[in-house]
Amino acid sequence: MDMDFNGDVASLDAELLQLAELSPLAIKANAFVAEKLFDQWLSLPETYSLVKTLLNNAKGVGPLNVSGTSSGTNAVVNNSLPSMFPAGSTPPLSPRSSSGSPRIPKHRAGLSVLGSPLKLVNEPVKELIPQFYFLNGRPPPNELKERCLFRTNQFFYGHVDGLQMHEFKPVTKEICKLPSFFSTALFRKIDADCTGIVTRDAFVNYWINGNMLSKDIATQVYTILKQPDTKYLAQGDFKSVLQELLATHPGLEFLQSTPEFQERYAETVIYRIFYYVNRSGNGRLTLRELKRSNLIAAMQHADEEEDINKVLRYFSYEHFYVMYCKFWELDTDHDFLIDKENLIRYGNHALTYRIVDRIFSQVPRKFTSKVEGKMGYEDFIYFILSEEDKSSEPSLEYWFKCIDLDGNGIITRNEMQFFYEEQLHRMECMAQEPVLFEDILCQIVDMISPEDDSYFTLHDIKGSKLSGSVFNILFNLNKFMAFETRDPFLIRQVRLV
Numbered sequence: 001m002d003m004d005f006n007g008d009v010a011s012l013d014a015e016l017l018q019l020a021e022l023s024p025l026a027i028k029a030n031a032f033v034a035e036k037l038f039d040q041w042l043s044l045p046e047t048y049s050l051v052k053t054l055l056n057n058a059k060g061v062g063p064l065n066v067s068g069t070s071s072g073t074n075a076v077v078n079n080s081l082p083s084m085f086p087a088g089s090t091p092p093l094s095p096r097s098s099s100g101s102p103r104i105p106k107h108r109a110g111l112s113v114l115g116s117p118l119k120l121v122n123e124p125v126k127e128l129i130p131q132f133y134f135l136n137g138r139p140p141p142n143e144l145k146e147r148c149l150f151r152t153n154q155f156f157y158g159h160v161d162g163l164q165m166h167e168f169k170p171v172t173k174e175i176c177k178l179p180s181f182f183s184t185a186l187f188r189k190i191d192a193d194c195t196g197i198v199t200r201d202a203f204v205n206y207w208i209n210g211n212m213l214s215k216d217i218a219t220q221v222y223t224i225l226k227q228p229d230t231k232y233l234a235q236g237d238f239k240s241v242l243q244e245l246l247a248t249h250p251g252l253e254f255l256q257s258t259p260e261f262q263e264r265y266a267e268t269v270i271y272r273i274f275y276y277v278n279r280s281g282n283g284r285l286t287l288r289e290l291k292r293s294n295l296i297a298a299m300q301h302a303d304e305e306e307d308i309n310k311v312l313r314y315f316s317y318e319h320f321y322v323m324y325c326k327f328w329e330l331d332t333d334h335d336f337l338i339d340k341e342n343l344i345r346y347g348n349h350a351l352t353y354r355i356v357d358r359i360f361s362q363v364p365r366k367f368t369s370k371v372e373g374k375m376g377y378e379d380f381i382y383f384i385l386s387e388e389d390k391s392s393e394p395s396l397e398y399w400f401k402c403i404d405l406d407g408n409g410i411i412t413r414n415e416m417q418f419f420y421e422e423q424l425h426r427m428e429c430m431a432q433e434p435v436l437f438e439d440i441l442c443q444i445v446d447m448i449s450p451e452d453d454s455y456f457t458l459h460d461i462k463g464s465k466l467s468g469s470v471f472n473i474l475f476n477l478n479k480f481m482a483f484e485t486r487d488p489f490l491i492r493q494v495r496l497v
Contacts, residue, residue, distance in 0.1 A: 137211035137219075148213055151175050152204060162199035176207065177217070179303035181244040182224065188240070189224050218291045221299075232284035235270050242266040245315075251308030252317065264377075268320045271381040275394055276314075281365065327380050337374040346387075347478060352422040355475035358402040359383065365398065387476075390468025399471045400458050410455040413441060419474040426477050435484070444470050 041047055140148070155171050156163065163171065165187050172183040190198050190206045207213055212220055225237045246252050246262050255262045277293040278285045290296070298313040305311055309318045328334070330342040344356050358364070360373065364386075369376035375383070386398040401407075405415050417437050427434045445453055447470060450460040461467045472479035 134211070138214050139211055140208065140214040144213065145208060148175065148208055149204065152200060152208075156200040156203070159200075162197040162202070164196060168198060171203065176212075176220070178220065178224075179299045181241055181248060181303065182221070184244045185224050185240045216291075218296050219287065221296060222287045222290055232286050233290070234283065234285075235274060238270050238273065239266065242269055245302065249302070249308060250306050255317075264324055265317065265320050267377070268323060268381060269314055271378050272314045272319075272385065275382055275385050276392070279394070323381060323384055326384060327377060330380075336377055337369060337371055338380065339374050343375070343383075347476070350476050350478040352419065352426070352475045352477070354419055354422050355402060363407075364401040390471055391465070393462060396461050396467055397458065400461055403471070403474065410457055411461075412455050416441065416444070416474060423474065423477055423480065432481070440473060444473065 152171075152175060155175065159167070165184060168187045169180050169183040172178050172186050173180045176182075176186065178186065187198055188194075190202055212223065215223070222233065225241070226233050227237065243266065246255060246266065252262075252265075255265065273295060274283065274285065277289050277295055279289055280286075294313060298311060298315060301313070302308065302311045302315045309316050312319070326346070327338070330338045330345060332342065340356055340360050343359070344351065344353065360375070365379070365382055367375050367379045369379055382398070385392075386395040389395055390399065400411065403411050403415055403419060405418065420437050420440060424434050424437070447466040448456055448460050448464045450456050461470075464470075469479075469483050472483055
């Protein structure tokens with residue numbers, strides 16, 4: 001219904017503020033009236049409560065109550081408020097979460113107001129990982145580098161042109177902390193152009209700038225000895241070191257008048273090194289094998305000990321003398337080769353024919369000799385080291401392959417009996433009281449304590465301290481008889497160790 005408005009705005013009743021009862025044309029024609037109506041609406045107490053409630057809701061203080069469905073006091077207030085919109089035509093409110101208005105985010109301790117807290121939580125923390133791989137080795141610390149430079153300047157002081165080979169040994173010993181008999185090999189490694197001189201700058205460039213200073217001694221030895229284009233050490237790589245050892249060690253001076261024995265000694269030491277260190281048996285000694293061995297410690301011991309015979313590992317001259325004399329004794333024609341008939345005489349015929357046949361079948365190790373049916377000096381060294389020290393892992397592997405006839409990785413009762421039959425026959429020929437195999441087998445099982453009593457694995461053999469005696473029972477009569485007449489109290493002590 002259209003109506004005209006004439007009168008004082010201040011005298012308007014609240015009921016007149018219901019916009020549904022006013023004509024839109026009346027409001028448009030009287031803009032002043034519309035403004036006065038709005039001011040009057042704002043001055044009402046109910047309007048003040050409504051605005052305050054809406055502001056609190058926007059700030060997240062309380063629930064949003066603007067409709068007639070609210071309960072309690074707020075419902076009474078809201079229901080009595082005059083509406084600017086027709087009934088049922090109220091526009092929907094924008095969706096709000098319980099956390100409050102999205103336009104006024106809450107301030108949270110520790111989080112930036114400008115950024116999203118979810119983004120900060122999900123973003124991974126970047127940690128600076130220090131470099132752990134260096135192609136040419138880890139650079140030495142500055143303190144170590146400066147100390148080495150100071151010592152280098154002392155040794156090269158007064159030698160502007162550099163040091164010659166005979167003057168280089170103190171550098172090898174004092175600065176590089178290597179055995180003194182590595183002097184020649186290190187000198188030649190630095191003097192790649194074979195000028196006969198190593199200058200201070202050349203040494204610093206190789207040892208310090210080349211990061212040799214920060215490497216462990218095994219890696220240093222490996223780097224110095226190996227050829228540039230290989231990743232392993234061959235037997236020939238040790239020759240220069242042993243030649244200098246023979247020339248400078250006081251315990252080997254007596255050999256200088258007999259060059260042929262110097263050569264044999266060097267060969268024997270190299271064969272012993274590869275027997276114990278080159279566990280793969282391929283003649284290529286790797287850095288991993290070198291680090292796992294005691295070779296570096298033995299080299300340092302040989303450099304410090306004047307009596308070479310006290311260095312029992314690898315370098316003892318007495319050990320070389322015994323092995324070489326035994327080989328020379330068996331090699332009746334002195335062609336530096338021995339056959340089956342020669343080897344059967346070893347240890348006063350201690351070995352059986354069957355085990356000798358297995359050795360010459362090259363099952364435990366391929367011969368380096370090029371002559372069919374004969375073993376050379378290197379092959380004999382491997383044999384005698386295995387025979388005289390059956391407690392080492394190379395020896396146990398050597399004889400395990402001999403007894404394992406079918407090569408299936410286990411030693412069965414029948415395979416043991418095959419080798420023991422000859423031992424039994426020899427005892428009968430020598431008028432010795434024979435020991436039946438059944439009794440021997442029970443004794444062997446008790447000595448080895450295998451996981452399965454029906455067969456023996458290499459793991460079982462290596463796990464027992466009496467495995468060497470087991471092999472002696474099967475094919476070495478002299479050591480078998482010595483084992484049978486042993487003191488029981490001593491053998492019990494061996495088991496308890």
